[in-house]
Amino acid sequence: MITEAFPVKERTIPFSPPFVDEDVIAEVLSTLNSGWITTGPKVQQLEEEVILLTGCQAAICTNSWTSAAQLVLKWFGIGPGDEVILPAYTYSATALAIIHSGATPVMVDVNEDFSINIEQIQSAITSKTKAIIPVDFAGWPCDYRSINELLDNQKNKALFSPSNERQRKLGRILCISDAAHSIGSTYFGKPSVLSSDISIFSFHAVKNVTTAEGGCVCLNLPGNFDVQKEYTYLKLCTLNGQTKSAFEKLNGNWKYDIAFAGLKINMPDICAAIGLAQIRKYSSQILIRRKQIAQQYQAAFQNFKWFKSPHLLTEERESSYHLFPLRIDQCAEKQRDSIIQELFSKGISVNVHFIPLPMLTLFRDIGFDIKDFPNAYRHYQCEISLPIYPQLQNTEVSFIIQSVISAVEKSFQDLAINYLHTL
Numbered sequence: 183m184i185t186e187a188f189p190v191k192e193r194t195i196p197f198s199p200p201f202v203d204e205d206v207i208a209e210v211l212s213t214l215n216s217g218w219i220t221t222g223p224k225v226q227q228l229e230e231e232v233i234l235l236t237g238c239q240a241a242i243c244t245n246s247w248t249s250a251a252q253l254v255l256k257w258f259g260i261g262p263g264d265e266v267i268l269p270a271y272t273y274s275a276t277a278l279a280i281i282h283s284g285a286t287p288v289m290v291d292v293n294e295d296f297s298i299n300i301e302q303i304q305s306a307i308t309s310k311t312k313a314i315i316p317v318d319f320a321g322w323p324c325d326y327r328s329i330n331e332l333l334d335n336q337k338n339k340a341l342f343s344p345s346n347e348r349q350r351k352l353g354r355i356l357c358i359s360d361a362a363h364s365i366g367s368t369y370f371g372k373p374s375v376l377s378s379d380i381s382i383f384s385f386h387a388v389k390n391v392t393t394a395e396g397g398c399v400c401l402n403l404p405g406n407f408d409v410q411k412e413y414t415y416l417k418l419c420t421l422n423g424q425t426k427s428a429f430e431k432l433n434g435n436w437k438y439d440i441a442f443a444g445l446k447i448n449m450p451d452i453c454a455a456i457g458l459a460q461i462r463k464y465s466s467q468i469l470i471r472r473k474q475i476a477q478q479y480q481a482a483f484q485n486f487k488w489f490k491s492p493h494l495l496t497e498e499r500e501s502s503y504h505l506f507p508l509r510i511d512q513c514a515e516k517q518r519d520s521i522i523q524e525l526f527s528k529g530i531s532v533n534v535h536f537i538p539l540p541m542l543t544l545f546r547d548i549g550f551d552i553k554d555f556p557n558a559y560r561h562y563q564c565e566i567s568l569p570i571y572p573q574l575q576n577t578e579v580s581f582i583i584q585s586v587i588s589a590v591e592k593s594f595q596d597l598a599i600n601y602l603h604t605l
């Protein structure tokens with residue numbers, strides 16, 4: 183247990199500041215000085231680093247996870263009349279990408295470990311189902327073996343009704359992993375992106391690797407796909423369907439064509455530079471420190487009855503330690519909120535991941551009801567995400583631990599007093 187004192191009043195502990203060291207600054211500066219700041223060599227290098235880290239067939243960087251998901255849904259020809267299955271416990275972008283494609287989001291509940299419930303996926307599959315988007319919540323990979331078995335089973339394959347060449351080639355429901363949190367996660371000893379057809383990382387500012395805003399599509403398509411062809415389509419589609427990027431048009435190579443109606447969602451080099459410097463030291467430094475902090479939290483809380491540990495490491499799966507989603511047993515929403523307030527009053531920024539989608543106006547208005555997703559609500563009401571990032575000092579971790587313990591204990595005491603008062 184770490185015992186150094188943390189000077190409470192002198193500073194606050196942010197929730198998830200970006201990792202910016204001298205290498206990040208040098209990479210950004212070199213980009214600025216290079217005379218080329220939009221999509222070009224840095225994006226290409228970042229894509230190469232993603233392939234190196236994950237072993238995926240090809241990587242395509244975009245300006246966000248959300249736009250990357252829209253890109254993938256467009257690539258598979260998903261639109262009005264189609265259905266896409268997703269968990270109710272995720273960030274709104276997972277559902278918004280589906281809505282923007284014109285397809286219908288079909289939500290299902292999650293398991294104790296926050297991952298999408300397999301039986302409920304099966305019940306939700308219809309002849310209109312074109313894709314499923316499991317979410318690796320907090321960096322914890324979903325049960326992809328069961329998901330893939332389900333998508334490959336004859337009954338579900340027979341139900342699948344393809345409406346274009348790519349859908350015919352796949353011959354079944356597409357599995358798009360929402361890997362916004364899970365760069366660096368492993369599943370059965372391999373990078374978890376190798377467990378679904380397509381995975382999408384988010385490089386948003388709070389993520390384990392960031393480009394300020396950004397995303398990355400990782401391909402892991404079955405053997406009958408021509409990966410180079412699909413990569414070329416997806417890459418062009420990030421840039422209006424233009425056959426040459428501005429960088430490729432340099433040096434007199436100016437003629438181009440617009441091959442199809444693409445999107446405009448390319449990542450600029452100035453953003454890629456940040457992620458590039460980070461990803462180079464991700465496995466050897468950044469991820470290791472995240473894991474240490476998660477282990478410090480776990481060791482400190484494990485003897486408390488109220489502590490429900492997040493799933494972080496088993497023989498089959500390892501998290502990317504993107505979040506430390508603390509859950510407090512027997513804790514209702516109001517009590518959770520009071521604990522958060524107590525932590526904020528001590529200068530500790532925490533967060534709640536997530537407000538389940540059916541509790542948000544948009545999705546309520548569409549007709550979703552949180553009563554149909556009891557596990558999602560159960561997780562939400564007692565969840566507090568604690569700070570976890572490489573810059574966090576041991577003294578700060580220690581201070582967070584002590585503050586959480588005293589805030590939780592106080593909240594239970596307050597509750598007991600309130601109960602007495604109401605007797």
Ligand SMILES: Cc1ncc(COP(=O)(O)O)c(C=O)c1O
Pocket residue numbers: 246247248249272273275276317360362363384385386396397
């Ligand atoms: C689970 C999940 N999916 C998707 C997204 C969207 O990512 P982006 O902000 O890069 O579009 C987020 C962002 O926080 C997320 O947490």
